[in-house]
Amino acid sequence: DGGITQSPKYLFRKEGQNVTLSCEQNLNHDAMYWYRQDPGQGLRLIYYSQIVNDFQKGDIAEGYSVSREKKESFPLTVTSAQKNPTAFYLCASSKVEYQPQHFGDGTRLSIL
């Protein structure tokens, strides 16, 4: 079945450590997105990419980095510069930017 796979489901980060969240899709979608959810808040956009080798900052990109070397993959790195990384992270994709987005199951990141 086509879909979006995020891994791991749970991730723990030590102080000063970079961690990478994986997002893979086999839907042949062009656009991919990373969102962050905090309690009581809506989904906030971190980064998005409309084509391979191109991506744009969202509303809360500081402390994060991404790459889009393949159409299927859009990994998110939470760097040590992100001082409050504890959150639920969702990856999404869409065929083009105005189509509905399909979401993965999310990764919950916590600080050790």
Added chain:
Amino acid sequence: ILNVEQSPQSLHVQEGDSTNFTCSFPSSNFYALHWYRWETAKSPEALFVMTLNGDEKKKGRISATLNTKEGYSYLYIKGSQPEDSATYLCAFRIQGAQKLVFGQGTRLTINP
């Protein structure tokens, strides 16, 4: 900064009752309004994408209306069932933007 407001934040409804909730968004430069359903322990699922003022969409017992001139959309659920329990998210896109802005969601609980 674009603001999308959903009300109420949470709602408890008796099984069999009908209910509705609201998504408010800026009325200028409208491009599209999305509705998603997010059940616990699952990924958000697209319900509707609405683009035209006066649009009405229906999916089973769930329907949505759109008023772009006054900047609101209603989601209706007829004859609520326990499986309708979820958080309902709306998201707004303005013309020329490649990203969605999400509301905080309405958390719906259906009491058997």
